[in-house]
Amino acid sequence: MGELMTCTAGTVVAVLRAGAEAVLSHREELVRLDREIGDADHGENMARGFEAVTTKIDSATAGTPGAVLKTAASTLISTVGGASGPLYGTAFLRAASAVGDAEQLDGAAVARALQAGLEGVTARGKAVTGDKTMIDALSPAVEAAKAAAGAGEPPAEVLARAAEAAESGAQATEPLVARKGRASYLGERSAGHLDPGARSTALLLSAFAESARSSR
Amino acid sequence: MSVGLVVVSHSAPLAEGVREVAAQMAPQVRVVPAGGLADGAVGTDFEKVSAALSEAFSDGGVVLLYDLGSAQMTAELAVEALDDPNAGRVVDAPLVEGAVAAAVAAQGGSDLDAVARAAEDAARAPVEGEPVGAPAEPGEVRQEIELTNEVGLHARPAALLARSLTGLDAAVRVELGENEADAASVLSVMGLGARKGDRVVLRASGPDAQQAVRLITELAQRNFDE
Numbered sequence: 001m002g003e004l005m006t007c008t009a010g011t012v013v014a015v016l017r018a019g020a021e022a023v024l025s026h027r028e029e030l031v032r033l034d035r036e037i038g039d040a041d042h043g044e045n046m047a048r049g050f051e052a053v054t055t056k057i058d059s060a061t062a063g064t065p066g067a068v069l070k071t072a073a074s075t076l077i078s079t080v081g082g083a084s085g086p087l088y089g090t091a092f093l094r095a096a097s098a099v100g101d102a103e104q105l106d107g108a109a110v111a112r113a114l115q116a117g118l119e120g121v122t123a124r125g126k127a128v129t130g131d132k133t134m135i136d137a138l139s140p141a142v143e144a145a146k147a148a149a150g151a152g153e154p155p156a157e158v159l160a161r162a163a164e165a166a167e168s169g170a171q172a173t174e175p176l177v178a179r180k181g182r183a184s185y186l187g188e189r190s191a192g193h194l195d196p197g198a199r200s201t202a203l204l205l206s207a208f209a210e211s212a213r214s215s216r
Numbered sequence: 217m218s219v220g221l222v223v224v225s226h227s228a229p230l231a232e233g234v235r236e237v238a239a240q241m242a243p244q245v246r247v248v249p250a251g252g253l254a255d256g257a258v259g260t261d262f263e264k265v266s267a268a269l270s271e272a273f274s275d276g277g278v279v280l281l282y283d284l285g286s287a288q289m290t291a292e293l294a295v296e297a298l299d300d301p302n303a304g305r306v307v308d309a310p311l312v313e314g315a316v317a318a319a320v321a322a323q324g325g326s327d328l329d330a331v332a333r334a335a336e337d338a339a340r341a342p343v344e345g346e347p348v349g350a351p352a353e354p355g356e357v358r359q360e361i362e363l364t365n366e367v368g369l370h371a372r373p374a375a376l377l378a379r380s381l382t383g384l385d386a387a388v389r390v391e392l393g394e395n396e397a398d399a400a401s402v403l404s405v406m407g408l409g410a411r412k413g414d415r416v417v418l419r420a421s422g423p424d425a426q427q428a429v430r431l432i433t434e435l436a437q438r439n440f441d442e
Contacts, residue, residue, distance in 0.1 A: 077262050077293060081253060085262060086289035124289050182285065 009062035018211035020050035049080035069096035094120030111149035134197035220272030228252035242323035324382035
């Protein structure tokens with residue numbers, strides 16, 4: 001058997017559960033990062049939201065990948081709060097729309113979903129690359145995903161490349177001065193810290209990739 | 217049905233306070249506060265904003281005002297979740313001034329576009345009144361009136377004055393000394409700082425100019441129903 005070439009609703013459920021586990025096990029780190037340049041609630045908010053997602057999604061009744069993503073979106077919107085709730089919620093909502101009611105997603109569909117998520121976050125938060133936000137992780141992730149999908153890679157590989165790029169992007173937020181969100185109130189003092197939103201985006205994509213790879 | 221308003225704030229008391237001020241100026245308008253998290257903590261809650269949006273909803277649509285940061289995103293998301301997202305409008309406006317201006321416009325029967333514009337224009341309303349400008353136009357109606365009510369052209373009288381122009385096709389300026397204000401803008405009229413005993417000049421143009429001046433003059437003679 002070679003690579004698993006498509007991703008089903010069950011895969012999306014597994015991937016999201018892995019994302020939730022990653023958020024929960026990094027809760028303290030996210031709290032610490034956000035305490036340095038924000039209001040210290042990112043870890044708690046994300047943990048609460050993704051814990052709620054795991055109770056709402058179920059591989060037995062998953063339907064389509066899009067339906068699972070939509071459930072995750074509305075759950076995150078209702079439970080995360082702050083700016084992250086609307087931002088992550090919008091990302092998953094747009095990703096859900098992008099994949100429509102397809103039963104299975106190939107690598108290109110996964111890249112399209114990530115691209116739509118990025119567009120949603122950009123529209124909602126009105127930030128651009130370099131503002132020291134989650135876009136600094138998500139934007140390079142989308143570019144890497146598109147390149148991988150363009151080369152015909154399967155979903156797991158598309159996610160793996162996206163995760164790598166997101167990780168580098170998140171690390172690169174450290175020297176930046178925040179221009180959006182709560183951290184922007186700190187001005188120059190926001191430099192020298194990782195952006196919590198970029199970090200959580202990288203964490204999630206890395207967990208998604210890991211899970212997709214192991215479900216081969 | 218008049219346009220409804222939703223006040224989205226990180227704080228429940230702040231949202232309620234803004235509602236209170238706006239409702240005083242426009243008692244018939246539905247102004248619904250959506251402040252704080254479900255447990256009362258500081259933050260914005262999507263469910264709360266969505267519920268407020270349903271409560272404020274009317275055929276005329278709803279205008280949402282927000283305080284800062286994530287309140288805007290939460291408001292936009294709640295509007296996008298409506299069956300008809302065009303029925304909700306999130307406006308970039310100063311919270312208190314915008315809510316007052318929007319409420320007065322809604323009370324006057326303005327449509328969604330006009331109510332949203334009234335809120336947005338509140339940011340540009342001159343605090344001190346504008347310098348007196350244009351010379352008299354042909355057909356302009358001028359009338360000097362003395363303010364005999366206790367508070368002069370303060371918030372409530374200014375709101376009554378603006379509302380008295382509802383449905384009239386007339387542009388009315390209020391002059392005090394070297395400053396003038398658009399009579400339809402509550403904030404602009406308040407910005408004149410006209411007090412009891414001041415004499416202000418009304419300058420109206422348009423088909424309903426006579427009627428507009430008559431209504432305002434009567435209102436002033438009734439001491440703005442104080």
